Amino acid sequence: MLRFCGRELCLCLAIAAAAMVAAWLLGWWRPRAGFHLFIPEELACYRGGPGDPGLYLALLGRVYDVSSGRRHYEPGAHYSGFAGRDASRAFVTGDYSEAGLVDDVSGLSYSDMLTLQNWLSFYEKNYEFVGKVVGRFYGADGLPTPALTLVEAMIIKGLEASEQEMKEKQKFPPCNAEWSASRGTRLWCSQKSGGVSRDWIGVPRKLYKPGAKEAHCVCVRTTGPPSDQMLDSPLHRNRGDLDHPSLGEYTGCPPLATTCSFPP
Structure with a gap:
């Protein structure tokens, strides 16, 4: 058969x-x-x-x-x-x-x-x-x-x-992050974080995205014009993207610190 x-x-x-x-x-x-x-x-x-x-x-x-x-x-x-x-x-x-x-x-x-x-x-x-x-x-x-x-x-x-998403990641690279039970959480920025290499360091900020349940940490440029303005624009305040409406500061972290630590 x-x-x-x-x-x-x-x-x-x-x-x-x-x-x-x-x-x-x-x-x-x-x-x-x-x-x-x-x-x-x-x-x-x-x-x-x-x-x-x-x-x-x-x-x-x-x-x-x-x-x-x-x-x-x-x-x-x-x-x-x-x-x-x-x-x-x-x-x-x-x-x-x-x-x-x-x-x-x-x-x-x-x-x-x-x-x-x-x-x-x-x-x-x-x-x-x-x-x-x-x-x-x-x-x-x-x-x-x-x-x-x-x-x-x-x-x-x-x-x-x-x-x-890649353009957004270049604008707001993810932070470096580490956690331990004894020291708590540390977030920091460097010239390469989130897989994005750049010529600036930035400071940690919360980025709120529509539809997302929680904000996530990104590194934000602190000098020059906002990313959506020309480099030679005279209207900016030399604060980079710090004034972007989707960003928020971390409580207890100095506004221009490149590292934020939160004890357990």
Whole structure:
């Protein structure tokens, strides 16, 4: 008796052959396009087990040959659940259960979509692209579906948000921070804090963001014009960004101190 996609090669080859015939009949497969269109049942044959025709996985509908990374994806390996299917959602959630290893990415955030885009770049760089999965992200003609168009739009929005966040971080770099049970909390600024190198030190301030439950510590420039004014503007008071309306001082810390300590 034939078992589906794992123990015997015959059924997998039959499914692949049927898929190729259907693809030819419906115009799915175009040799000059350089990729193959898989139906999910066909892709399920490529899990790297004995007799399987290969070891493939899909991400956002794009199929990659991950045979060179066999130790990660073969049966019994940590990421074996990704093989033979499109499990895009699990790349973000880390849910490797059968319920989590799915291609449905609805409800994910812009940041999650950027994570998927980073993973896609990883596979494009390290593994061979071999085709697309007909289903959620690609139609029978191999063209993107509205679901993929939505994902791409969210990735663009995520990139814009990330760029804005980076600009904000350059303006208000996070403070250095340490805590101990005996000495309490210390916040301080330096010419490199929060991963941001600069030619000024700044002073610790609370930054309040709309929607955030709590303020977080940032380093604020204390001289020159505000960041939103030209360097040669005559209207500023040489206080840097100290007068920004979203900032607040730390109680008990001198206004121009570069270090604030709070005992336990």
